[in-house]
Amino acid sequence: MTIEPEHAIDVENLTKRYGDLLAVNDISFHVRTGEVFAFLGPNGAGKTTTVEIIETIRTPTSGKVSLLRMDVTTRKRDILPRIGVLPQGFSSFDRITVRETIQYYARLFGRRDTDVDGLIELANLKDKSNDQFKNLSGGLKQRLGIAIALVNDPEVVFLDEPTTGLDPRARREVWNVLLSLKKNGKTVFLTTHYMEEAELLADTVAIISKGKIIAMGSPDELIERNANYLVFTLKAVDRAPFEIIQRMGFEPVHDNHQTLKVRVEHTDDIQKILNALNDAGAASLGLDVRKPNLEAVFLKLTGEALREGSGEGVPE
Amino acid sequence: MSGRVIAANLVVSIKTFSREKSAIFFTIAFPIILILVFGTIFLNQDNPSFDLYVQDLDQTNSSAQLVETLDRNGKFKITTVDPALDATQYAKDKKLNFVLVIPKGYEKALVRRLGLIGGIPNAAIRDPNASVTITYIYDASASSTPTKIQLLQSGFAVVNQGMSGQPPFIRAAETSMLTTKFRFIDFFVPGIIAMSVMTSSLSGAVNMNAELRQKGVIRKLSTTPITRTDWILSNILYQFMLAVISALAILVVSYAVFSVRLQINAWLFAFIVLEVFAFGGIGMILTRVANEAESATAAANFIMFPMMFLSGSFFPLELMPGFLQTIARILPLYYVNEGLRAAMVSVDHTAALRYCAMIGVFATVVFVLGINTTKWDEGK
Numbered sequence: 001m002t003i004e005p006e007h008a009i010d011v012e013n014l015t016k017r018y019g020d021l022l023a024v025n026d027i028s029f030h031v032r033t034g035e036v037f038a039f040l041g042p043n044g045a046g047k048t049t050t051v052e053i054i055e056t057i058r059t060p061t062s063g064k065v066s067l068l069r070m071d072v073t074t075r076k077r078d079i080l081p082r083i084g085v086l087p088q089g090f091s092s093f094d095r096i097t098v099r100e101t102i103q104y105y106a107r108l109f110g111r112r113d114t115d116v117d118g119l120i121e122l123a124n125l126k127d128k129s130n131d132q133f134k135n136l137s138g139g140l141k142q143r144l145g146i147a148i149a150l151v152n153d154p155e156v157v158f159l160d161e162p163t164t165g166l167d168p169r170a171r172r173e174v175w176n177v178l179l180s181l182k183k184n185g186k187t188v189f190l191t192t193h194y195m196e197e198a199e200l201l202a203d204t205v206a207i208i209s210k211g212k213i214i215a216m217g218s219p220d221e222l223i224e225r226n227a228n229y230l231v232f233t234l235k236a237v238d239r240a241p242f243e244i245i246q247r248m249g250f251e252p253v254h255d256n257h258q259t260l261k262v263r264v265e266h267t268d269d270i271q272k273i274l275n276a277l278n279d280a281g282a283a284s285l286g287l288d289v290r291k292p293n294l295e296a297v298f299l300k301l302t303g304e305a306l307r308e309g310s311g312e313g314v315p316e
Numbered sequence: 317m318s319g320r321v322i323a324a325n326l327v328v329s330i331k332t333f334s335r336e337k338s339a340i341f342f343t344i345a346f347p348i349i350l351i352l353v354f355g356t357i358f359l360n361q362d363n364p365s366f367d368l369y370v371q372d373l374d375q376t377n378s379s380a381q382l383v384e385t386l387d388r389n390g391k392f393k394i395t396t397v398d399p400a401l402d403a404t405q406y407a408k409d410k411k412l413n414f415v416l417v418i419p420k421g422y423e424k425a426l427v428r429r430l431g432l433i434g435g436i437p438n439a440a441i442r443d444p445n446a447s448v449t450i451t452y453i454y455d456a457s458a459s460s461t462p463t464k465i466q467l468l469q470s471g472f473a474v475v476n477q478g479m480s481g482q483p484p485f486i487r488a489a490e491t492s493m494l495t496t497k498f499r500f501i502d503f504f505v506p507g508i509i510a511m512s513v514m515t516s517s518l519s520g521a522v523n524m525n526a527e528l529r530q531k532g533v534i535r536k537l538s539t540t541p542i543t544r545t546d547w548i549l550s551n552i553l554y555q556f557m558l559a560v561i562s563a564l565a566i567l568v569v570s571y572a573v574f575s576v577r578l579q580i581n582a583w584l585f586a587f588i589v590l591e592v593f594a595f596g597g598i599g600m601i602l603t604r605v606a607n608e609a610e611s612a613t614a615a616a617n618f619i620m621f622p623m624m625f626l627s628g629s630f631f632p633l634e635l636m637p638g639f640l641q642t643i644a645r646i647l648p649l650y651y652v653n654e655g656l657r658a659a660m661v662s663v664d665h666t667a668a669l670r671y672c673a674m675i676g677v678f679a680t681v682v683f684v685l686g687i688n689t690t691k692w693d694e695g696k
Contacts, residue, residue, distance in 0.1 A: 055539055083539070087535050087539065091533055093328055093332055093528075100328070108540045108542050
């Protein structure tokens, strides 16, 4: 296997079986140094198994995985001091405060130079630094988990589902911390099933489904490659606009509130629709023009929604 | 193995302990409460004094002398019952478990038996077959009843033998095998030390491993430089510290409140170390076998509670039926109890060494098994 010097992670033909269950099925990819790599997929797709193999805490059934140019199956002791991990559903010692928890993990890594205050600040936990872990909200716990993942100033940071189970506000607070990591040039391996997260943070996205990587590239590339269209949304007071648009050869869909969504290939098509509606005197109000997101890409590639209720509802 | 990592774990464990009120209670306060409660109950075990209600229907000098003799014996605290009352009904009403009734005619029978009138022998009235029947009205379900009957029977036997005018044929001489006279509390304290070290080591190992594993903390730790050896050693050290704190608290209270006479020697230290390894090892095995933290705790309780009561921590094995004594002798806590008593009470170094070797072999086996069953990688 040729290892590119700029690659922080190289995965080649990785397979993991649990008895008869094939959790990861012969996948290959690499993560460039300094990039945010998002591993996107629904629950049970094989994301966590893959990331845990790269983190050295699981062994592959077959295939080769290198992290920082070291084989993960044989160089665990050399690898661990150079990576930081936020495991899925992170938890810590209930009665230990935020500051003490960071200090504890810094000691485990033998780091006397860890900037505990800096990490507390980065995770925006200054007001909570003397609170015990058990008294923190879910979002605060995740932010502490990220701070802990950075105690050893790691070259690669693994964040496994960092915002799962958090409310939208807490999720955005975690994203702010992740954006700081990105700004600092860390290599970040992010597993998530939130495409907004991947789109916002990732330089490269790999979509995994049923243990297989089904698409990989930058968010823009994936959308361009797999969902190269626009979604035009408008509100109609009656059924006339729907019929006019349908007669023009488009396939509009509408919901109970008379909101129409039309998939168009070019911006010219939107102008044509507006002109036709205007000429017919059909009362309508243009609302929005959007490019599809990774959810649409995932829908197209797998035929299933990434998470419940997240589909755009626009026919592919 | 890293001293730095072990020290970091110890700091976290000690901070957690100091902030966990229930942990402090069960490690320090609970054994002290046990010592105080049982120590007080059995404080006068060597000189027990039983309540004895006496109804004297004879109301004579002789019957009064008999009551006085029972009182002087020191085994009874005597309360008199009005002769006009129905003794059985009185016992029921007052919830008494024992009433002794001296019948009317007691003095007359005594006079005939001795053949004395006003202290002067009178052969004409002497009747060697004259006797009197003293009645016990008792509650058979009361635990003190057999003891009271036994004490009275032996007391009356002495009286009967004295009246026969013959010296006793069999006499008894009491010689303790111990150089110092020990009380029940002196035997009880080593049992409580063994019990509290067992509970803290077993529960500690289960909580530390099962709960933290279930919460995902172990999984996070497995992505840091801490190794399985570091983790297990720091846990064992922590459990040992708790065991020493618990034993010290028990000993301080025992000396201060009950003035126990126990030998504090290196055996105590050795037994605590071995017990921590033994029950820490059992805890690690349970953690591996049970899938959930709750089932691991339940399994630990299933092991701890029978062991507490069957291995002679609270009462001597001789009080138990034969088959339970056989079971007790396969329980590791029995050997710790016996070993600590040999070391601290009878100061029998040979016996202490024998028990130490037995528990040492057991501790080695279960601890090695525990290490092998504690999986560190793959978060399991």
